[in-house]
Amino acid sequence: MPAQFAPLQNDTFIRALLRQPTDYTPVWLMRQAGRYLPEYNATRKRAGSFLGLAKNPDYATEVTLQPLARFPLDAAILFSDILTVPDAMGLGLYFADGEGPKFERPLRDEAAVLALRKPEPGSLQYVFDAVTQIRTELSGRVPLIGFSGSPWTLACYMVEGGGSSDYRTVKTMLYNRPDLMHHILRTNADAVAAYLNAQIDAGAQAVMIFDSWGGALADGAYQEFSLAYMRQIVSQLQHEKNGVRVPCIVFTKGGGLWLEQIADIGADAVGLDWTMGLSRARALVGERVALQGNLDPVVLFSSSDQIRAEVGKTLQAFGQPKAGNGHVFNLGHGISQFTPPSAVEVMVETVHQVSRAMRHPG
Amino acid sequence: MPAQFAPLQNDTFIRALLRQPTDYTPVWLMRQAGRYLPEYNATRKRAGSFLGLAKNPDYATEVTLQPLARFPLDAAILFSDILTVPDAMGLGLYFADGEGPKFERPLRDEAAVLALRKPEPGSLQYVFDAVTQIRTELSGRVPLIGFSGSPWTLACYMVEGGGSSDYRTVKTMLYNRPDLMHHILRTNADAVAAYLNAQIDAGAQAVMIFDSWGGALADGAYQEFSLAYMRQIVSQLQHEKNGVRVPCIVFTKGGGLWLEQIADIGADAVGLDWTMGLSRARALVGERVALQGNLDPVVLFSSSDQIRAEVGKTLQAFGQPKAGNGHVFNLGHGISQFTPPSAVEVMVETVHQVSRAMRHPG
Numbered sequence: 001m002p003a004q005f006a007p008l009q010n011d012t013f014i015r016a017l018l019r020q021p022t023d024y025t026p027v028w029l030m031r032q033a034g035r036y037l038p039e040y041n042a043t044r045k046r047a048g049s050f051l052g053l054a055k056n057p058d059y060a061t062e063v064t065l066q067p068l069a070r071f072p073l074d075a076a077i078l079f080s081d082i083l084t085v086p087d088a089m090g091l092g093l094y095f096a097d098g099e100g101p102k103f104e105r106p107l108r109d110e111a112a113v114l115a116l117r118k119p120e121p122g123s124l125q126y127v128f129d130a131v132t133q134i135r136t137e138l139s140g141r142v143p144l145i146g147f148s149g150s151p152w153t154l155a156c157y158m159v160e161g162g163g164s165s166d167y168r169t170v171k172t173m174l175y176n177r178p179d180l181m182h183h184i185l186r187t188n189a190d191a192v193a194a195y196l197n198a199q200i201d202a203g204a205q206a207v208m209i210f211d212s213w214g215g216a217l218a219d220g221a222y223q224e225f226s227l228a229y230m231r232q233i234v235s236q237l238q239h240e241k242n243g244v245r246v247p248c249i250v251f252t253k254g255g256g257l258w259l260e261q262i263a264d265i266g267a268d269a270v271g272l273d274w275t276m277g278l279s280r281a282r283a284l285v286g287e288r289v290a291l292q293g294n295l296d297p298v299v300l301f302s303s304s305d306q307i308r309a310e311v312g313k314t315l316q317a318f319g320q321p322k323a324g325n326g327h328v329f330n331l332g333h334g335i336s337q338f339t340p341p342s343a344v345e346v347m348v349e350t351v352h353q354v355s356r357a358m359r360h361p362g
Numbered sequence: 363m364p365a366q367f368a369p370l371q372n373d374t375f376i377r378a379l380l381r382q383p384t385d386y387t388p389v390w391l392m393r394q395a396g397r398y399l400p401e402y403n404a405t406r407k408r409a410g411s412f413l414g415l416a417k418n419p420d421y422a423t424e425v426t427l428q429p430l431a432r433f434p435l436d437a438a439i440l441f442s443d444i445l446t447v448p449d450a451m452g453l454g455l456y457f458a459d460g461e462g463p464k465f466e467r468p469l470r471d472e473a474a475v476l477a478l479r480k481p482e483p484g485s486l487q488y489v490f491d492a493v494t495q496i497r498t499e500l501s502g503r504v505p506l507i508g509f510s511g512s513p514w515t516l517a518c519y520m521v522e523g524g525g526s527s528d529y530r531t532v533k534t535m536l537y538n539r540p541d542l543m544h545h546i547l548r549t550n551a552d553a554v555a556a557y558l559n560a561q562i563d564a565g566a567q568a569v570m571i572f573d574s575w576g577g578a579l580a581d582g583a584y585q586e587f588s589l590a591y592m593r594q595i596v597s598q599l600q601h602e603k604n605g606v607r608v609p610c611i612v613f614t615k616g617g618g619l620w621l622e623q624i625a626d627i628g629a630d631a632v633g634l635d636w637t638m639g640l641s642r643a644r645a646l647v648g649e650r651v652a653l654q655g656n657l658d659p660v661v662l663f664s665s666s667d668q669i670r671a672e673v674g675k676t677l678q679a680f681g682q683p684k685a686g687n688g689h690v691f692n693l694g695h696g697i698s699q700f701t702p703p704s705a706v707e708v709m710v711e712t713v714h715q716v717s718r719a720m721r722h723p724g
Contacts, residue, residue, distance in 0.1 A: 166698060168660055175664035175672065218636035218658040218694070220675070256619045257637055274580035275619055296580040298533035306537050313582070332580070336530060 005203060006140035013075040014143050017206060017247035017269045017290050019326040025315060025355035026074035027348055028145075031334035032067040033079045037341060039066050050095050054081045060130040061137055068142065070341060071348045074328075075206070076138055077145040078199070080127055082210060085148065085191050086158045088119030099162070106161030108169075113180045118191045127195075128202035135203030146204030148195050150211035150252075151188035151233070152226035158184065167216050174225055181225060189229040193236035200238055200246050208249040208271070209233060215254020222258055231265035249292055253333060256281075263289045274332035278317040282325065290326030291318065297331045300343040307343055311350040320358055329355075367565060368502035375437040376505050378688040379568060379609035379631045379652050387677060387689050387717035388436035389710055390507075393696035394429040395441045399703060401428050412457050416443045422492040423499055430504065432703060433710045436690075437568070438500055439507040440561070442489055444572060447510065447553050448520045450481030461524070468523030470531075475542045480553045489557075490564035497565030508566030510557050512573035512614075513550035513595070514588035520546065529578045536587055543587060551591040555598035562600055562608050570611040570633070571595060577616020584620060593627035611654055615695060618643075625651045636694035640679040644687065652688030653680065659693045662705040669705055673712040682720060691717075 008014070013026040034040055040063050047053035054060060064079040083101050087093035092104030107113050135144050149157075157163075159170035174181045196207045214226040230250050237248055251271030255262055262270050263285040272281055272293035281291055299310045311329075318327045329351045335344070370376070375388040396402055402425050409415035416422060426441040445463050449455035454466030469475050497506045511519075519525075521532035536543045558569045576588040592612050599610055613633025617624055624632050625647040634643055634655035643653055661672045673691075680689045691713045697706070 166660065168663060168698060168700070171658065171660035172663040175658075175661055175668050215637065219639040219642075221658070222637070254616065254637070275577065275584070275616070277581040280581075296533065296537075296583070298528065298530055299537055301530060301534040302537035310537065336528060338530070 005135050006138075008140045008143060008205070010074060010142045013328060014206060014245070014247060016321075016326040016328045017249065017292075018245060019268075019287065019290050019324055021323060022321065022326075023356065023359065024352050025318075025321070025327050025329050027329040027351040028073045028075040028077065029067070029331055029335050029344065030077075032071075032073065032077065032344075033063045034335065035337035036335055036339040036344075037066055037070070039063075051081070051093070054079065054084075055126050057126060057130040057133050061133045064130075064134045065137060067344075068138075071344055072352065073142065073348060075142050075145055076134065077208075078127070078131055078134060078147060078204065080130065080147070082147075082149040082212070083154065083157055084124060084127055085119060085188070085195055086154050088123035089116060089187075089191070091158060101157065102162040103158060107158050107184060108161075110177070110180060113183055116184060116187050118187060118194070124195060124198070128198050131199050131202035131204050135205075143205035144203060145206045145208055145249075146196060146199030146202075147208045147210060148192045150209050150214065150226060150250075151185045151192060151229035152217070153211050153213045154188050154192070155181070155184045156213045156216075158188075167213065171216075174221060185225060185229045189232045190236075193233045196233070197236070197238050200241050204246070205244075206247045206249065207237065208251065209267075211250065211252040211255065214252035219257070222252075222255070223261060226252065227258065227261060227265065230262075230267075234266040247290075251292070260284050269326065269328065271330065272332065278314065278327070279319060282318060287324035290328065292328040292330050294330070294332040295347070297333055297336050297339070300331075300335070300339045300347060302343075304343075304346045307346045308350045308354075311347055312354050315351065315354050315358060367497055368500075370502045370505060370567070372436060372504045375690060376568060376607070376609060378683075378690050379611065379654075380607060381630075381649065381652050381686055381688040383685060384683065384688075385718065385721065386714050387680075387683070387691050389691035389713040390435045390437040390439065391429070391693055391697050391706065392439075394433075394435065394439065394706075395425045396697065397699035398697055398701040398706075399428055399432070413443070413455070416441065416446075417488050419488060419492040419495050423495045426492075426496045427499060429706075430500075433706055434714065435504065435710060437504050437507055438496065439570075440489070440493055440496060440509060440566065442492065442509070444509075444511040444574070445516065445519055446486060446489055447481060447550070447557055448516050450485035451478060451549075451553070453520060463519065464524040465520065469520050469546060470523075472539070472542060475545055478546060478549050480549060480556070486557060486560070490560050493561050493564035493566050497567075505567035506565060507568045507570055507611075508558060508561030508564075509570045509572060510554045512571050512576065512588060512612075513547045513554060513591035514579070515573050515575045516550050516554070517543070517546045518575045518578075520550075529575065533578075536583065547587060547591045551594045552598075555595045558595070559598070559600050562603050566608070567606075568609045568611065569599065570613060571629075573612065573614040573617065576614035581619070584614075584617070585623065588614065589620065589623060589627065592624075592629075596628040609652075611690075613654070622646050631688065631690065633692065634694065640676065640689070641681060644680060649686035652690065654690040654692050656692070656694040657709070659695055659698050659701070662693075662697065662701045662709060664705075666705075666708045669708045670712045670716075673709055674716050677713065677716050677720060 247268035249269040250267040256276035269290040274296040609630035611631040612629040618638035631652035636658040
């Protein structure tokens with residue numbers, strides 16, 4: 001890691017996460033470096049495969065910076081896979097043609113669970129190298145977000161061996177052998193905390209925990225098997241690096257019902273999907289956390305006028321930011337691979353224009 | 363329809379929906395007649411296909427009664443497909459091998475939408491015949507539930523042409539051409555209200571509206587494009603037949619965030635999935651509606667002890683029913699086809715035993 005990175009020129013995103021005043025509402029997109037961009041697909045083709053892309057710091061840097069060349073986004077996010085940690089634990093991540101991620105050695109019995117170990121030192125170095133390289137090449141233009149899947153979300157893939165429509169295998173283990181499930185989650189939480197801290201050491205200026213599948217859990221089970229482990233991670237994170245705050249965002253897709261509890265685990269910001277109105281969310285969390293979200297990604301398939309109208313509604317739902325509140329504009333979930341890039345341009349431009357006008361009326 | 367059906371012997375389910383005192387908590391299961399039962403699979407094999415089964419009143423009666431022969435359930439539910447109404451509108455329902463339902467003629471453009479008409483009289487007679495036959499053969503043992511998909515849920519299939527992971531096509535129409543979407547939803551709502559009223563005429567003693575995909579909508583869009591049309595249906599329903607109340611249940615999967623609004627549309631009961639705690643739900647709805655739910659279906663893959671523990675937790679979460687409240691025990695979503703029938707036996711027995719003991723302690 002270089003002794004010194006270039007100073008940050010646009011800190012709007014960081015300020016909003018820390019609930020400090022901003023001139024406008026910052027915006028980035030979940031999966032902003034991805035298949036909806038032809039230049040991403042070209043790089044992926046050169047890399048030969050998704051994992052060839054994700055595991056090579058040069059390629060990861062290239063695709064991380066691509067959306068910033070097109071759109072005036074207020075943050076970059078490390079391009080990486082959500083399953084790097086269990087892959088480094090030896091589960092054997094692979095991608096079958098036209099399918100989602102899979103593991104060669106899923107955790108299906110007690111022996112496999114008890115043999116689970118944290119990743120070997122060095123096994124995730126390619127991620128940290130990418131972080132440092134991206135941060136260097138960003139030259140302080142916007143902050144760089146590091147990320148990880150949540151312990152529960154990683155466990156879903158680790159036990160199911162891939163995606164699932166009902167999470168039957170992993171939830172059966174949860175109900176039948178809660179001891180084994182807690183063993184996996186404890187191991188994952190320690191590994192994720194170390195992983196995010198190493199990303200911060202390597203140059204990440206904010207970190208986000210993606211709990212993509214927490215919303216599949218029953219009330220009660222969510223708190224015990226997902227939220228508790230995200231709380232543990234947040235408590236283990238370094239929240240400052242070289243005297244600068246490193247904010248942390250947690251996002252449980254489908255977690256709106258648990259918003260107040262999520263807001264209490266010590267994170268700086270909570271991500272929301274589109275089912276929760278931002279006005280209600282802001283009233284519920286008060287000044288405890290900033291909020292991130294939450295446009296329906298399908299809005300980006302509509303006309304420019306409609307995109308402007310829906311972006312305006314989202315900004316108005318959050319309302320005028322005041323000292324003590326913060327809003328980062330984002331989609332409520334990852335951008336669809338079929339999105340026209342021109343729609344993203346309209347969205348980003350509208351967020352900036354309208355949110356500036358809201359702060360400086362007349 | 364016979365001039366008179368046999369008198370109802372077990373009205374526990376109806377009483378709970380109407381928030382009247384009961385001796386125990388009644389229980390039934392969404393998709394209780396289905397593939398987890400070997401006798402269902404045998405009948406389906408004889409019928410030749412799913413639609414051959416669903417469209418034949420003799421077969422529909424046979425499979426509707428199968429779970430009641432095994433388990434002391436407190437209600438029967440008409441065996442039928444959720445897409446009968448759009449099929450009768452001429453969209454051409456079919457099932458591809460190993461896939462979900464599909465439509466030959468989905469609504470993809472303005473011309474198709476504007477050509478949409480309510481079903482021809484008689485086109486759904488096979489459903490009403492099945493209702494009368496089932497009610498007759500039930501001989502008053504337990505009440506018979508009729509049902510329909512919600513206008514929005516039907517529209518998802520009608521526009522997408524089948525299942526979807528992101529509802530991109532139907533939501534693009536919603537955002538881009540809300541006029542067309544409202545046209546579909548108005549037509550569906552009128553058709554569903556007529557369909558449910560005809561089921562009541564044929565003998566259904568309660569009706570349920572399944573809004574399986576309302577939870578995919580953004581806050582705001584849900585109220586405008588799903589809830590408003592369920593409200594319209596409830597207002598058009600006959601709530602009494604031959605001097606007897608016919609209760610109505612609405613269920614939006616993933617609708618916990620909107621529970622208070624759902625409780626206000628005039629239905630007698632609201633169904634809940636497992637993400638919403640029953641204690642909190644009961645506090646939110648007060649004495650406005652009864653609640654139905656909400657065990658995670660995956661609990662049925664665990665040990666008998668674990669099933670008993672989770673059933674007990676669900677009953678305790680709702681708490682002691684008082685005059686003015688009502689609880690119908692159910693899963694939070696349809697039973698999985700892989701469920702062992704013995705687990706259902708444990709669940710039903712536990713619901714009855716524990717809920718009796720809660721009412722008569724010591």
